[in-house]
Amino acid sequence: MTATIDTPSTGSSTVERIGTTTPGQGVAAPSPATKSAQPTPPASAPEAPSSLLPNNRLRWFALGALSLGVASTILNQTISNVAIPAISADIGLTTAEATWVNASYALTYASLLLMMGRIADLIGRRRVFLIGVAIFALSSVGVALTDTVAQIVAARVAQGIGAAMILPSSLSLVNAVFRGRDRAIAFAVWGSVIGGVSAMGPLLGGWILGFASWQWAFLINAPVGILTAVLTLKFIPDSREDRDRTGLDVVGAVMATVGLALLIFGIIEGSAFGWLRTLKTLQVGGLQWTFEAVSPTAAALVMSIVLIASFVAWEQRRARRGRSVLFELSLYKVRSFRYGTLVGLLVSLGEFGVLFALSLFLQSVYGYSALQAGAVLATLAAGAFIGTGAAVRFSQRRGPAWTLRMGMIFEVAGIVWLAFSLTPSPAGWALVPPLVVYGMGVGFATSQLAGISLSQVPREKSGQASGAQSTSRALGAAVGTSVLGATLLAGFGATTSALTDRGVSLETAQRVTEQLRATAGTGYARLESLPNGKVLLEGAAQGYSTAIRLAALVAAGFIIIGLIASFLLPNTSLSSAPGTTTGEPQKA
Known part of the structure; x- marks a missing residue:
């Protein structure tokens, strides 16, 4: 049969379960406003159910x-x-x-x-x-x-x-x-x-x-x-919020959804359609963007700022009147959520954007098949799963915030090592150690970040908090991919000097460089069919490796910024109930 747990005193979640309610599990956690007054449980206190x-x-x-x-x-x-x-x-x-x-x-x-x-x-x-x-x-x-x-x-x-x-x-x-x-x-x-x-x-x-x-x-x-x-x-x-019966804030939902869609569109398509002036025509269905002075992405970014600012004002107004909101902005008063969301955005700027460029590099310059390139990148996954197991034990000794920081240190070390391992000569095996280290960092960091962000969020608000945390990471990934893509294209400029150093004329070198930029590096293999193709391939490989090295170093820089921001996080325990804290863990 089905039973439910109600905690009317705090409005926490209604939980649908199979079987019979266990006594004591419906006890509400202390509210954020009063949790600081609660004494720390003694060591002999019974452990919470798992x-x-x-x-x-x-x-x-x-x-x-x-x-x-x-x-x-x-x-x-x-x-x-x-x-x-x-x-x-x-x-x-x-x-x-x-x-x-x-x-x-x-x-x-x-x-x-x-x-x-x-x-x-x-x-x-x-x-x-x-x-x-x-x-x-x-x-x-x-x-x-x-x-x-x-x-x-x-x-x-x-x-x-x-x-x-x-x-x-x-x-x-x-x-x-x-x-x-x-x-x-x-x-x-x-x-x-x-x-x-x-x-x-x-x-x-x-x-x-x-x-x-x-x-x-x-x-x-x-x-x-x-x-x-x-x-x-x-x-x-099942788990849901039992207190709020006022329904969905439809106006807020429309403003947030459209505003975020325009923001993401502007970020990921800015380089294609132009950041200010229109570079190429945007056509969706039977509609066509006809303004040359203002690009569609510039217009989208301006409109997104207006809509998101209007959304914030709208949510604040509804909250003051005691009406339902799409997202409770007061959640940003929770330290772990506020800074956890910020760190998630910063880390996402550099965490995975370089992998797509690396896959193209392996296939274009090293001549790997998609399967071979995937096998090299899969060593990062092996490192991630190893890192996750180690992170659980490390977190028990030093706390989740220090585990997250250790992960970001591993990530930076792995990416920098990877950057200087990317040479024009095929040596995929040399990329495995830095990818494993990078993966271990991912395992340490991603295993803790979401938990830290939600560690002090009341359980009945976990859905909207999860949505906001996921949105920040998606936004960071979009910005990071755009910036790293622009960095990669700028880095292809090194191809010109690499070719002229090999005796190629400046005009030909510039034409090859522009071909690499236009195809994001995928036009590399076609150079072999051109006159003096072997020399062109050597110079282009040198320029390509310089470009991807620069993109990797920029990615590492983003993660370093996230590492610095992580020192704003509290080192709360992930084992405590949502909406409670256990203070700083004992140092090992």
């Missing part, structure tokens, strides 16, 4: 379901990057149309995270997670069955909607369901899935394209979705 499941042995099945759902969305994005050339050849996409296949997903996903997190609080986090899994699986099948540009873009938009429902609801379920010591482990596993699976995507994508058609890169999400849904229905209790 989850809200009546049988704690089932908690790992619950965590497995959440991890599967998140993994499918992360794999989808990395695999689709690998599959784009095959999709373009099969359907006949132009370069602009191929760009929209990925951009449509990214825009939809990033702009809806905040709203979906709030909806999860209102109608049930498990319900939103399940609906997201269903939408994502069905739309993945839709992508595989498409044969026109309009169809595949529409299916990718649907995928973005599903993914935006999965990520914040899964994180808020971890925050709401797990308790005590296992809460820290659950956060670590959830975070490591994001880090490790991101690196495994190119390998899996290369394997699928090597042995099957590109459609299977998306069809694989269907059985994964079915398994995730079955595990979720059987092992995960």
Whole structure:
């Protein structure tokens, strides 16, 4: 039978469970306003239950379901990057149309995270997670069955909607369901899935394209979705906010969603359409941007600032009147959430943007297949999973904030080592050690960051907090990818001097450099067919390695900024209930 836990005194979550309510689990945690007055529990105090499941042995099945759902969305994005050339050849996409296949997903996903997190609080986090899994699986099948540009873009938009429902609801379920010591482990596993699976995507994508058609890169999400849904229905209790019955702030949701969509569009497409003046025509359906003096991305960025500022003012006004809001801005008064969100944004600027450029470098300059390049990058995933296991133990001794900092130190060391290992001569094996170190850093950092951000957030607000935290990371990734892409293109300028040093005329050297910039390096292999092709390849390889080294160093710089900002974080325990703190852990 089904039972629920109500805590009317604090308005905390209603939790639907299979079985009978265990006495004592419905006791409310101290509110943030009074928690400082609470005495520290003695060492002999009974330990909190490890989850809200009546049988704690089932908690790992619950965590497995959440991890599967998140993994499918992360794999989808990395695999689709690998599959784009095959999709373009099969359907006949132009370069602009191929760009929209990925951009449509990214825009939809990033702009809806905040709203979906709030909806999860209102109608049930498990319900939103399940609906997201269903939408994502069905739309993945839709992508595989498409044969026109309009169809595949529409299916990718649907995928973005599903993914935006999965990520914040899964994180808020971890925050709401797990308790005590296992809460820290659950956060670590959830975070490591994001880090490790991101690196495994190119390998899996290369394997699928090597042995099957590109459609299977998306069809694989269907059985994964079915398994995730079955595990979720059987092992995960529902969790929702019981206090707020006023419904969704529709006006706030529209302003936030449209504002974020315009912001992400402006960031990821600025270099293509122009940051100020229009470089090329934007055409969506039957509509066309006709203003040359102002680019569509510049207009989008200005409109996004207006909408986001209006959203903040609107939310503040509704909060003062005691009405429901899409996002409670007062959450930023919670130190761990405020600075955790900031660190997440900063780290995302440099954490994974360099991997896409590295994959292209391995395939273009070293001549690796997509599968071989993916195998090299998969060593980062191995490091991430090793790092996650070590991070749990390290966190128990030194606390999660110091574990996060140690992770970022590993990341910086790995990326800098990687930057100086990228030479024009093929030596993929030399990249493995720095990638493993980089991966260990990812395992340390991502396993702690989400947990730190939500460690002091009241459980009934975990959905909207998860949505905001995920939005900040998506925004950071978009900005980072744009900046690193611009850095890579600027770095290609070294090709000109590398060629002239080898006796190539300045005119030819400049033409080769512009070809590399126009194709983001993918035009490298075509140089061999030109007169004096061997020399052109040598000079271009030198310029390419200089460009990607510069991009890697910029990425390391972003993470260093995040490391500095991490010293603003409290070293709270992830084992405590949401909305409580345990103070600084004892130093080892």
